Amino acid sequence: MDIRKNRTVKVGSISKLQILFVRPDFPSDKMLDSYGEYDYKPQTVSIIENLSDEDLNKTNLHELFHVIVRECHLNQDGNPLAKDVDEERVVGQLETQLYQYFLDNPDEIAFLFYDILKRNPKTRKLIATIK
Numbered sequence: 001m002d003i004r005k006n007r008t009v010k011v012g013s014i015s016k017l018q019i020l021f022v023r024p025d026f027p028s029d030k031m032l033d034s035y036g037e038y039d040y041k042p043q044t045v046s047i048i049e050n051l052s053d054e055d056l057n058k059t060n061l062h063e064l065f066h067v068i069v070r071e072c073h074l075n076q077d078g079n080p081l082a083k084d085v086d087e088e089r090v091v092g093q094l095e096t097q098l099y100q101y102f103l104d105n106p107d108e109i110a111f112l113f114y115d116i117l118k119r120n121p122k123t124r125k126l127i128a129t130i131k
Contacts, residue, residue: 001129003056004049011064012071014043019060021049035059038066062095 004021011017036047036059045063047056069091074081081087102109110117117124 001126001131003053003130011067014067014071016043017067018042018044020044020046021056022046023050024048036063038063038070040067040070058095058099061099062091065091065094 006018006020008016008018035051035055036045038045045060045067047059047063049056051059066087069075069081069087073079075084075087076082081090
């Protein structure tokens with residue numbers, strides 16, 4: 001399985017969040033200053049497809065945090081991440097710290113997700129096919 005394969009996932013009440021891997025359309029592309037973008041109206045996460053594996057996975061994690069922030073209404077008026085700059089700062093730090101945690105402690109992936117992997121033998125097989 002290619003990690004750059006478009007797919008649909010469920011996040012909270014969002015039953016069909018599309019993760020799309022795209023080519024930037026320079027110079028008109030909105031993603032000129034970033035690697036990914038979450039658009040809540042069509043429920044899509046777009047990630048530039050030709051990133052390194054590490055940047056692609058960090059971007060995917062980053063955009064997932066944006067989805068979670070919106071899903072939890074943390075970015076609405078009166079909430080802690082109501083300002084775009086605050087949301088971006090917090091999301092960026094969470095992405096960096098969590099990715100670094102797993103990078104420094106890769107066995108923790110197996111320990112933290114043991115129960116999920118135990119219940120889903122198809123997922124364990126999928127891991128072996130990822131390129």
